[in-house]
Amino acid sequence: MERTDILPEEFIVVAPGGAGTSNCFATKEAQNDIEESISDVIKNFNIDTAKIILSGFSMGGYGVYRTFYENPSRYCAIAILSGHPDLARRWINREEINFLDKKNLTKFGSVPIYVFHGKGDLNCPFELTVRVVENLKSIGANITFIADDSGHGVLSIESRNRYYTWLKEQLQSLH
Numbered sequence: 448m449e450r451t452d453i454l455p456e457e458f459i460v461v462a463p464g465g466a467g468t469s470n471c472f473a474t475k476e477a478q479n480d481i482e483e484s485i486s487d488v489i490k491n492f493n494i495d496t497a498k499i500i501l502s503g504f505s506m507g508g509y510g511v512y513r514t515f516y517e518n519p520s521r522y523c524a525i526a527i528l529s530g531h532p533d534l535a536r537r538w539i540n541r542e543e544i545n546f547l548d549k550k551n552l553t554k555f556g557s558v559p560i561y562v563f564h565g566k567g568d569l570n571c572p573f574e575l576t577v578r579v580v581e582n583l584k585s586i587g588a589n590i591t592f593i594a595d596d597s598g599h600g601v602l603s604i605e606s607r608n609r610y611y612t613w614l615k616e617q618l619q620s621l622h
Contacts, residue, residue, distance in 0.1 A: 472510030502526035565597035
């Protein structure tokens with residue numbers, strides 16, 4: 448069942464790929480690509496810049512953590528789907544930002560956050576997401592956490608519909 452009815456017709460999805468091999472959207476170039484993509488959409492389409500939601504799956508989930516951390520005022524809400532909170536530090540450089548560390552989450556208390564993770568995920572350990580969710584709750588973040596028994600892959604129809612419903616609620620709350 449496809450849920451094209453849940454989002455407004457004028458909803459625009461922008462999905463820039465990560466620059467370079469497995470950079471986790473952590474490099475300056477990747478962050479510039481994201482910002483340039485959004486700026487281009489703003490320039491060429493009539494959009495409400497107060498309604499930009501940042502969302503990503505897997506490596507893109509880490510990209511959400513990192514991109515929001517770099518520019519929190521740009522986004523009204525964020526969604527992290529099966530994202531590893533410490534991916535760049537593990538893959539690229541020990542100096543990269545670790546979102547398991549509560550001090551790196553303080554900016555995240557300002558927006559609604561949707562987190563989905565499958566308990567059977569072998570790529571991005573479920574337990575790490577649980578730690579981040581607990582840390583976000585401890586700083587008073589407005590968080591919706593959905594877990595199911597899936598692994599690391601496409602969301603089930605039920606999980607996808609929950610996510611789409613959350614997106615719709617965020618957009619409607621900004622009217």
